[in-house]
Amino acid sequence: MSKKKISIISSAYNEETNIPLLYAQVKEQMQKLSAKYDYEQLVLDNASQDGTLRVLREIAAQDPHFKVIANARNFGHIRSPYYGILQCGGDAVIYMASDLQDPPAVLPQLIQKWEEGYKVVLGQKTQSKESPLFFMVRKFYYWLLNLVNDSGTDLPANCTGFGLYDKCVVDELRKLNEPYPYLRGLVCELGYARALVPFVQPVRERGFTKNNFYTLYDNAMIGFTNHTKVPLRLAALGGFVLGGISLLLALIYLVLKLLFWDKFPMGTAPILLSVLLFSSVQLFFIGIIGEYIGAILTQVLHRPLVIEKERINFKDK
Template structure:
C-alpha cells in the first residue's frame, strides 16, 4: 500500500486543527487502498494549538506533530515539514481550510495517471477582489521577469511525488525556500486542478503586508536577475538624460545670456530624482545581497523542540 503524507503548517490555528484532522481522516476512510500520515508542524503558536495537537496525536497514530523551538516564519517551517515526510507522495494542505481537502481525490487520481506534480490553482476566490487583482498582476510580472513557466494563483497547495521531494531535499539548499519557484524550476510535468478558494471561517489570517511583501520579493529575487539589470539600465538612462539636460541648459544660456537664469527648482528636482533612483537601486541590490547572506550563513530551516508520533 502506498503511503501518502499530508503536511499542514500551523500557527495559532486552535479553531481549525481539529476540523482539519477530522476531514483528512474522513477522506482516507474512503481511500482504503492507501496508508497515510498527517504531519502538522506548529510554528510556536501562542494559543492552544499545541495542546490540541497533543490530544489529537494521543488518540490517532496517523497524526504526527513537529513543534518548533520558535517562530521560523511562514516559508521555512512548511518546507521543513515537507522534507520530513516519508510518503510515496506528499500533499501540502494549509490549516486554515480555505483550500478544500476534498481535492485530494482528484490529486491522487492525476498522480496515479502519471503526473509527478498536481497543483491546486485558484480560478476564483472569495477573498477581497482588489487583493485577488493585485495577486494576478504580481504573477504576470513574475512571468515577464523570468523564463521559467510560473503557475498563476498557485500557493503550494497540491501533491508532489517522492522523486520531487527528493530533488527538493538533495538539490536545493536555500535557507529561505520559495516552494512555488522551486516547483517551477524543477520543470517536471504537472497537472493543474482548479478550485474556488473560500474565505476563512475560523480565526484570522496570519498574513499581513510585511509577510506578503516578503514572499513577493523572495519570489522575484529567487527567480530572476532582471531587476539587477534594470538597475544598471536605469543608471545609464538617468546619466544620458542628465547629459542631454545639461547640454540643453548650456545652449539656452549661450543663446539667452542676459535673460536666462537657471534657478533652484531644476536643481532641487534633479537632486531628489537622482536620490530616489539611488535609493531604489540600493534597495533592489540589498534584496539580492540579503539572499546571498542567508545562503552563506547555512542555517537550518527550523530548530525542533519536540516530535510526536514519529516513532
C-alpha cells in the same frame, strides 16, 4: 499488494479553532480513498501562543495517523512547511495551509492527477472569495514575475505551494539543501511532469490571517531574486539612460542660457526636482541590490530550517 502512502503536511501558528476541522476534513477525504491508500497527517506547530499544541496533542493521542512536530520557536511561513515536507515518508506528499483556505475537498483530485503520471500537481486559485482587490494584486504579481522571469522556468499563476509532490520530487528537494526556499518555483525548476488542479479559495472563517505586508513582500521578493536578474540589469540600464538624459538636459540648459542670458533664469526648482528624482531612483535600485545580497547572505549563513522541540506519534524518535 501494499497500499501507497500519502503524507499530508501543514504548518500552524495560533490555529486552535481550525486544527480540529482540518483534521476532520482531511480524515473524511482520505477515508474515501482508504481502499487504495494509507496516509499520515503531519502538522508543525510554530510555537503557537494559544492552545494549538494542546489540541494537536489531543488529536495525536487518539489517532496514530496524526503526527506533530513542535518547533522551538516560530520559524515562519516559508521554512516550517518546507521542513515538514522533507520529514514526510509517503509515496506522495501533499502540502496545504492549516487555515482551510486550501480546501481538503481537493485532495482526491490531486491524487487522481498523480495517478495519471504527474509528479507535481499544484492547486491553482482560479477564483477567490477573499478581497477582490487583494486577489487582483496577487494576479498582478504573478503576471509581473512571469514577465521578467529569465530562469527558463514557466511559473504557473495563482499557485501558493498547495499541491502534491511525488516522492522523487521530495528526494530531489532534500539534495538541494535550501535554507530559505521558494517552494512553488523550486518544484517547477526541477522539470518534472506537472499538472494544475483549479479550485475556488474560500474565505478564512476562524482565527486571523498571519499574512501581513511584510510576509507578502518577503514571498514576492524571494520569487524575484530566485527567478530573475532583470531588476539588476534594469539598475544598470536605468543608470545609463538617466545619465544620458541628465547630460542632454545640461547641454540644453547651457545653450539656452548662452543664447538668452538675461531672459533665461536657471531657477532652483529644476535642480531640486532633479536631485529628488535621481535620489529616489538610486534608493530604489540600492534596495533591489540589497534584496539580492540578502538572498546571498541567507545562502552563506545556511542556518537550519527548523529546530525541533518535540515529536509526537513518530515511531522512530
